[in-house]
Amino acid sequence: xxxxxxxxxxxxxxxxxxxxxxxxxxxxxxxxxxxxxxxxxxxxxxxxxxxxxxxxxxxxxxxxxxxxxxxxxxxxxxxxxxxxxxxxxxxxxxxxxxxxxxxxxxxxxxxxxxxxxxxxxxxxxxxxxxxxxxxxxxxxxxxxxxxxxxxxxxxxxxxxxxxxxxxxxxxxxxxxxxxxxxxxxxxxxxxxxxxxxx
Numbered sequence: 676x677x678x679x680x681x682x683x684x685x686x687x688x689x690x691x692x693x694x695x696x697x698x699x700x701x702x703x704x705x706x707x708x709x710x711x712x713x714x715x716x717x718x719x720x721x722x723x724x725x726x727x728x729x730x731x732x733x734x735x736x737x738x739x740x741x742x743x744x745x746x747x748x749x750x751x752x753x754x755x756x757x758x759x760x761x762x763x764x765x766x767x768x769x770x771x772x773x774x775x776x777x778x779x780x781x782x783x784x785x786x787x788x789x790x791x792x793x794x795x796x797x798x799x800x801x802x803x804x805x806x807x808x809x810x811x812x813x814x815x816x817x818x819x820x821x822x823x824x825x826x827x828x829x830x831x832x833x834x835x836x837x838x839x840x841x842x843x844x845x846x847x848x849x850x851x852x853x854x855x856x857x858x859x860x861x862x863x864x865x866x867x868x869x870x871x872x873x
Contacts, residue, residue: 687748714805714852719863721745721771722800725778726792726867733787735779742775770807774800789868797861805852 724745725738746769777799778792785791 708848710808711805711848711852711855714808714848715856715859717771717808718774718801718804718852718856718860721774721804722778722797722860723863723867723870725775725800726796726864727870729779729782729792730789730868730871735783738775738779738782739772742769742771745771770804770810773807774804777803793861793864793868797864798857800864801856801858801860802853805849805856808852809849 721742725741728741729735729738731737778796781796781799782792785795
């Protein structure tokens with residue numbers, strides 16, 4: 676019972692920590708920097724919960740199921756935000772699912788080897804999620820058009836749109852997010868495995 680409760684708690688907290696992950700397009704002046712940070716945060720929240728659930732049940736498909744839980748929770752939470760006047764089309768794309776599928780595939784292909792799961796699964800999730808997250812940028816409406824379409828009072832001050840300046844802080848947010856994510860995800864995958872040895 677404690678294990679299942681923990682899974683629910685981790686899934687809820689994962690959702691809370693990634694709830695703003697699509698809103699980096701509001702930070703138009705720092706969009707790419709925010710994109711990188713949010714991609715890494717999503718990667719880490721996904722892999723620690725998915726790895727925990729995966730190693731707890733021993734069934735490869737549960738990693739994808741965990742990602743589905745995160746996705747549905749996020750849709751519900753974003754729906755509540757939409758009711759308050761926020762745009763809804765920021766994170767309707769289920770970006771966590773394909774990365775979680777890769778994690779489950781590694782676990783299955785290596786015959787449930789935890790060390791392979793940590794190393795290979797961590798690298799695959801860390802490198803793939805920023806790529807899949809770019810789908811958000813491709814599918815959402817134009818950032819400034821969407822941001823200015825909504826009245827200013829519905830946005831907290833830190834989300835007020837700013838006209839973008841010339842140049843970006845990073846040349847490649849996907850590459851930076853993938854590189855940092857691949858390193859950090861291995862650590863968090865190890866944490867997910869360790870949580871099962873209480």
